[in-house]
Amino acid sequence: MLDRVLVISVPGGPPRVVPAGEPLLRGDDLGVLRGDGVFETLHVRSGRPFLLAEHLDRMARSAERLDLPLPPVPRLEALADTACGAWAAHREGALRLVCTRGPEDGGEPTLFATVAGIKDALRDQRRAGIRVVTASLGVTADARDGAPWLLGGVKSLSYAANMAAQRWAAAQGVDDVLYVSSDGQVLEGPTSTVVWRDSGVLATVPDSTGILPGTTAAHLLSRAAELGLTAELRMAVPADLLAADGVWFASSVRGVVPFTELDGKPLTVDPLTPGLRDLLGYPA
Amino acid sequence: MLDRVLVISVPGGPPRVVPAGEPLLRGDDLGVLRGDGVFETLHVRSGRPFLLAEHLDRMARSAERLDLPLPPVPRLEALADTACGAWAAHREGALRLVCTRGPEDGGEPTLFATVAGIKDALRDQRRAGIRVVTASLGVTADARDGAPWLLGGVKSLSYAANMAAQRWAAAQGVDDVLYVSSDGQVLEGPTSTVVWRDSGVLATVPDSTGILPGTTAAHLLSRAAELGLTAELRMAVPADLLAADGVWFASSVRGVVPFTELDGKPLTVDPLTPGLRDLLGYPA
Numbered sequence: 246m247l248d249r250v251l252v253i254s255v256p257g258g259p260p261r262v263v264p265a266g267e268p269l270l271r272g273d274d275l276g277v278l279r280g281d282g283v284f285e286t287l288h289v290r291s292g293r294p295f296l297l298a299e300h301l302d303r304m305a306r307s308a309e310r311l312d313l314p315l316p317p318v319p320r321l322e323a324l325a326d327t328a329c330g331a332w333a334a335h336r337e338g339a340l341r342l343v344c345t346r347g348p349e350d351g352g353e354p355t356l357f358a359t360v361a362g363i364k365d366a367l368r369d370q371r372r373a374g375i376r377v378v379t380a381s382l383g384v385t386a387d388a389r390d391g392a393p394w395l396l397g398g399v400k401s402l403s404y405a406a407n408m409a410a411q412r413w414a415a416a417q418g419v420d421d422v423l424y425v426s427s428d429g430q431v432l433e434g435p436t437s438t439v440v441w442r443d444s445g446v447l448a449t450v451p452d453s454t455g456i457l458p459g460t461t462a463a464h465l466l467s468r469a470a471e472l473g474l475t476a477e478l479r480m481a482v483p484a485d486l487l488a489a490d491g492v493w494f495a496s497s498v499r500g501v502v503p504f505t506e507l508d509g510k511p512l513t514v515d516p517l518t519p520g521l522r523d524l525l526g527y528p529a
Numbered sequence: 530m531l532d533r534v535l536v537i538s539v540p541g542g543p544p545r546v547v548p549a550g551e552p553l554l555r556g557d558d559l560g561v562l563r564g565d566g567v568f569e570t571l572h573v574r575s576g577r578p579f580l581l582a583e584h585l586d587r588m589a590r591s592a593e594r595l596d597l598p599l600p601p602v603p604r605l606e607a608l609a610d611t612a613c614g615a616w617a618a619h620r621e622g623a624l625r626l627v628c629t630r631g632p633e634d635g636g637e638p639t640l641f642a643t644v645a646g647i648k649d650a651l652r653d654q655r656r657a658g659i660r661v662v663t664a665s666l667g668v669t670a671d672a673r674d675g676a677p678w679l680l681g682g683v684k685s686l687s688y689a690a691n692m693a694a695q696r697w698a699a700a701q702g703v704d705d706v707l708y709v710s711s712d713g714q715v716l717e718g719p720t721s722t723v724v725w726r727d728s729g730v731l732a733t734v735p736d737s738t739g740i741l742p743g744t745t746a747a748h749l750l751s752r753a754a755e756l757g758l759t760a761e762l763r764m765a766v767p768a769d770l771l772a773a774d775g776v777w778f779a780s781s782v783r784g785v786v787p788f789t790e791l792d793g794k795p796l797t798v799d800p801l802t803p804g805l806r807d808l809l810g811y812p813a
Contacts, residue, residue, distance in 0.1 A: 249634060251556045268552035270561060272535045272641045277554060277629065280564025280687040311689065312696055345561065349645065350533060357556045361633065383672035383679055388711060394664050394694040403564040403687030405595065410678040412596055427672060 246333035250360035254320060256353060260327040274355055276345025280403035282354070283307040283315070284343045285460075287325070288497045289360060290526065292334035294325050295497070299460045304342065307399045315344055316356050328358040337363050337528065339498045345402065367499055371522060372529055374505035374514055375420035375494065377434075379483055380410055386430040386480070389455025397455025407435035421494065423483075423507070430454065431481045437494035438462035440501070441486055442474065442515055449495075451478040461525065462495040468524045472517060483507060491515025500527030530617035534644035538604060540637060544611040558639055560629025564687035566638070567591040567599070568627045569744075571609070572781045573644060574810065576618035578609050579781070583744045588626065591683045599628055600640050612642040621647050621812065623782045629686065651783055655806060656813055658789035658798055659704035659778065661718075663767055664694060670714040670764070673739025681739025691719035705778065707767075707791070714738065715765045721778035722746035724785070725770055726758065726799055733779075735762040745809065746779040752808045756801060767791060775799025784811030 247262075253269050254260045263269050275281040285300040294300070301321055308315035315321075321342060332338050338360045345355040389397030396403075410422040423439060424432040431450060433439055438459025440449045447469040449462045466476035486492045492504040492512055501521045503514040522529060531546075537553050538544045547553050559565040569588045571578040578584070585605055592599035599605075605626060616622050622644045629639040673681030680687075694706040707723060708716040715734060717723055722743025724733045731753040733746045750760035770776045776788040776796055785805045787798040806813060 249557065253556070263556065265557070266555070268554055269556040270552055270554040270558070271550070272537070272547065272553040272627070273533065273549070273643045273645070274554070274561065275692075276561040277558065277564075277566075277627065277686060278568070278625065278643075278688075279692050280561075280685075280689045281692050282561075282689075284562070311693060341562065343556070343562065349643075359557045359562075359633075361557070380678050381672070381676060383668035383676060385667070385711065388665070388667035392665060392667060394690065394697040394706070395667055396690045396693050399689075401564075401689035402561060403689035404562075405564045405566075405683075405685035405687035406678065406680045408559075408563050408565050409595060409680050413678040422678070427669065 247331050250328050250331045252324060252328045252358045254324045254356040260324045262327065262331050269357060270355060271348050273349040274345050275347060275349055276343070276355060276402055278349060280401060282343060282345030282402045283311060283313060283400055284341055284402055285400065286497045287340040289329055289332060289338035289340050292329050292332065294329055294340050296460055296464060297325060303400065303458065303460060307401065308344065310393065310396065310399045311401060313344065313346055314354060316354065320356070324356060324358050328360050332360045339363055363498055370420065370502040371500055371527065374503040376506035377421050377423050377504050378414055378417055378419050378508055379425045380413070380422045381427055382424040382432055383427055385428045386426040386454045390453050398452055398457055400457055410435045425483065426454065429482050431483060431486060432456050434494050437496040437499065440465060440493045440495050441489040442491040442517060443489050445473070445475055446477045447474040448477045448479040450480065459495055461497055461500070465495060465501065465521060465524060471524060472520050487512065491517060493521065500525050531615050534612050534615045536608060536612045536615070536642045538608045538640040544608045546611065546615050553641060554639060555632050557633040558629050559631060559633055560627070560639060560686055562633060564685060566627060566629030566686045567595060567597060567684055568625055568686055569684065570781045571624040573613055573616055573622035573624050576613050576616065578613055578624050579810070580744050580748060581609060587684065587742065587744060591685065592628065594677065594680065594683045595685060597628065597630055598638060600638065608640060608642050612644050616644045623647055647782055654704065654786040655784055655811065658787040660790035661705050661707050661788050662698055662701055662703050662792055663709045664706045665711055666708040666716055667711055669712045670710040670738045674737050679739070682736055682741055684741055694719045709767065710738070713766050715767060715770060716740050718778050721780040721783065724749060724777045724779050725773040726775040726801060727773050729758055730761045731758040732761045732763040734764065743779055745781055745784070749779055749785065749805060749808060755808060756804050771796065775801060777805065784809050
């Protein structure tokens with residue numbers, strides 16, 4: 246099996262597996278020239294993508310807000326199938342589905358997929374937890390609601406600032422960033438959704454703040470009752486998280502990873518953590 | 530000559546012209562997966578790039594802030610040379626120099642260039658001017674100063690929101706957007722720097738606001754004395770622009786284009802406009 250899978254999809258034909266080192270995109274594709282496109286990252290277990298329908302729904306919403314004609318669902322499903330089929334079923338993987346606006350001089354959107362392994366450092370976080378620092382996103386919690394040009398809630402390919410925030414965290418000697426609004430409200434991580442438990446409530450941040458609605462977090466909340474919890478969308482400030490019974494980042498690649506520290510203050514790992522991980526079906 | 534030039538640069542060899550339809554980038558290049566890389570767009574006239582050294586300087590500053598190892602200047606110059614050499618000398622063109630973080634699994638940054646023609650609709654704006662609406666960027670004018678993770682002043686490949694803002698403007702029936710801060714200060718356009726004349730002063734916005742320092746605007750200001758003007762960096766609100774003697778967007782592709790309308794209010798085209806255009810050496 247391949248250690249890194251790349252698959253291109255063209256209209257009217259089956260998706261085609263491309264050797265990893267072989268170029269697949271034109272240099273004038275707007276995906277690279279402008280970060281102009283949408284993507285989804287999915288967890289692959291037992292050779293299948295997890296929460297495929299939910300991710301395709303979110304991808305369609307992102308594309309709609311970017312005014313990008315996403316190819317029809319069966320073509321996206323065939324792409325995911327082919328990509329996962331080329332990946333060893335016993336290995337955890339991360340499937341990316343990518344749709345760009347296509348070449349600058351016009352034509353079809355470019356649709357392709359990648360599957361790669363999940364770095365040990367990220368898998369280890371499921372047990373070891375993460376140290377996190379807050380960083381302001383510069384906007385108020387309500388700034389992106391009603392300002393569609395700011396692309397709140399859109400999972401576009403323009404992630405340079407998200408990546409820069411994670412490098413900045415590493416330079417501070419911690420694992421990740423929790424974005425807060427300029428008015429002090431908790432938002433999200435650069436690649437994750439924040440989830441916390443406050444007694445009998447499992448909470449995350451409402452979409453009206455412009456965060457990306459988390460697929461993994463939504464699945465957790467939808468099954469909260471199985472752990473005797475009530476799901477709730479709530480605004481919070483960092484002090485609320487410090488006082489919570491547990492705080493996690495949820496994402497497709499990581500699953501659910503507990504905060505052990507926020508802004509240098511220790512946080513206790515909630516004993517419910519393995520239960521949350523089991524709800525998602527991620528290995529420890 | 531080619532109607533669209535694509536050139537790839539690899540270490541230790543000469544840049545290679547790639548046929549326009551031929552793939553040049555891997556699907557797992559972080560330039561497309563994350564919009565993670567830097568670029569510059571330069572005006573090409575008489576087969577040469579305009580303000581090459583200034584653009585390479587800015588590209589180096591962007592790369593430094595992204596912690597991206599930009600290839601050495603001679604390799605960038607050779608890339609620009611090869612790209613412009615494949616472009617008809619009598620045609621205006623737009624040269625893009627692009628450097629991405631390279632493939633996700635590591636290795637060298639990806640360095641390539643494109644040259645394409647300038648759309649008639651953009652060239653026409655030099656004479657006809659543009660109608661512009663303000664749109665909030667959601668941040669205060671000082672939010673990005675001291676917050677390096679927000680990438681203020683960095684010309685990264687993550688331009689999805691800039692493109693969305695221009696589509697949003699088109700949907701309002703106007704030509705472009707002028708970003709303002711959440712505290713009402715004038716910032717920049719999605720792909721341009723704003724310049725205005727207030728009596729004997731030619732002004733633009735200071736970099737401390739997190740705008741991209743405009744190469745074309747800086748050149749204009751550096752030669753303001755030739756038109757009897759004094760150059761100045763100034764903060765402004767939209768009302769200041771409505772009261773100005775002339776307002777322009779400056780960019781490599783457009784040159785200098787006058788505002789004819791801002792938020793539905795008419796603006797007079799400054800008779801100095803052709804003089805500014807001549808300073809830059811752009812055709813009308």
